[in-house]
Amino acid sequence: MSPPEPNAKAVELNPRTTSYEFLGPPGALFVTLTVPFVTYALYFGCSEATGGCPPNLSTIPDQVKAALSNATWWKGLWDMEASLMYLAWYMFCVVAWAVLPGDRVEGTMLRTGEKKKYKINAFSTFLLAMGITTGVIYRYGPESFTFFYQKWVGFCTAAILMSVLQGLACYAASFQEGKLLALGGNSGNFIYDFFIGRELNPSIGSLDIKSFNELRPGLILWVLINISMACEQATRRGGLNQITDSMWLVLTFQTWYVADGLYNEPAIFTTMDITTDGFGFMLAVGDLAWVPFTYSLQARYLAFKPVELGPIWTAAIVVVNLTGYWIFRDANGEKNDFRNGKNPKNLKFFTTSRGSKLLTSGWWGLSQHPNYFGDLLMALAWSLPTGFNTPVTYFYIIYFSVLLVHRQRRDDENCHKKYGKDWDTYKKMVPYRIIPYVY
Structure with missing residues (x-):
């Protein structure tokens, strides 16, 4: 069933996209498939479970062939417990957005002449998550917070699936009447529009999905994963006081970077991601999977290859x-x-x-x-x-x-x-x- 024809006013407000980025639909499809592949490859190519970082280069082709032809390997990408934990984490972020106090700030002027209002409490959400994490580690020891290291692949799969589902849901919802589309995401080609993002500001009530994903579930999770990697190193080396200076540097630098971005939350509302890009698979997988699971590569490496x-x-x-x-x-x-x-x-x-x-x-x-x-x-x-x-x-x-x-x-x-x-x-x-x- 094709979507209804837009009326003249909608066409004027949401003109058809006439130029492509990423080399058009072929490029969009390539990136859509490549991002999950590279995310997994960075794990399997830099992991003690697969032979090092990287494993012996001469063995990689045989390892890849054996894995892809093995049904057990494919099943191993899915972890029900990790998926439920990831879903619980995402819902924690939603509930924190709803219940924690926060000012509402206006974004830039939209083509409709309106300004969207955003609730800002990402930094409060971060502090709450850090407080809970600190309490768990203090009460039960660093070994209690190593599950991100142990279930890395399962968490990664859950984040990628969440990205696909959000991309599809936002694409389907963009055909509802009255939606403001991104100027670059209304090409009429499903592959391209799904990837680049068709609707400019998809929302559920007052929850703006794009800015929410940009700052909360993935960005804060990046820090929590780093902490988990430090806990893994501490567990192996005999305690928190045995964490290496290199791990402390990575943890400090990246935590500060995230905290600074969350504290200055209003600054995001003038960036190209918010003002220009639609919300599709590109931003969803970038925010939810790519950032936390590739940006934490250094901490994950140091968990099993400590450097003084x-x-x-x-x-x-x-x-x-x-x-x-x-x-x-x-x-x-x-x-x-x-x-x-x-x-x-x-x-x-x-x-x-x-x-x-x-x-x-x-x-x-x-x-x-x-x-x-x-x-x-x-x-x-x-x-x-x-x-x-x-x-x-x-x-x-x-x-x-x-x-x-x-x-x-x-x-x-x-x-x-x-x-x-x-x-x-x-x-x-x-x-x-x-x-x-x-x-």
Whole structure:
């Protein structure tokens, strides 16, 4: 049964998408299949259960062939207990969103002339989850919180299935009358629209699904998984006081990064994910599966391959991370102040013919995305504690570099459409894209 034909007003508000990203439907299908595959591959390619990180390269083809042809291996991807625990975790986040107090803030102006309101209490949800986790570990010992390490594959499968179900549900719901669609997700091709996201802001009542998933279930779970990896290491080494300096660095850096993002929750409502992208499988699997189960690779590696850094290497890595955080936070602070009509640093700016103002000094005079540069430095600091015995643990910095370059190019294309020749003028004033004097 095909969806009803939209009326003229709906067509004007939700025009048909005429250009593709990700090379269109073939690219969308490729990424849809590749993301779960890579998520699993990073486990099976970096795990003591499969022979190391990575296992002997000459044995990998035979291992893959044997696994894929074995029904027991496929059944092993599913773990009912892990799935129920994941569902309970997701519902915990929903209930915490509903019952914990929080202000309501307005997002950017929609094409309808309205502004969506969001309840902000992600940081409170994080503190509650951390409090419960701390209590469990204090009461029952670190061995009580190693289940993420023990049931890794089952949790990963549950998160991927949740992503597929949400992607399909949001796609189906987007055909209801009165829905505001994403300008880039209304192509009419199921594969592409399911992946990229057809509806801009799918909601259940006042619960905005996109911003909820962006900040709560996956991001907080990332920290809980890291804690579980530290508990696994502590259990093996004889107690919490035996956790290595490398594990403490990864745990501290990444927990701080998550806490900072959750504390500054309102900043997310001006990002491209919220203002421009629809919510489909791309964001669902990224938020719910990719972030917690690939970003925690370093901690999982250190759980079974502990690394002792010593004070000099520890201090050097701390400097790298703090430098990245300073650039990231200070650059975002300059931008947020400027958007809110403040300019405490008296930064220079360029005014376009549309009346928009673009910063051309401070951090934003050094590159078009200085915050991305800070992000990359922090990503490097998260991988360095694992040492140099394997390139696998540096997957995050490599992937993140590709992601940020892709985001920069998307932003460049959108700004060309928005500002026209003014954007070319701006790029002459600020020629570097991410890393000053390099790129």
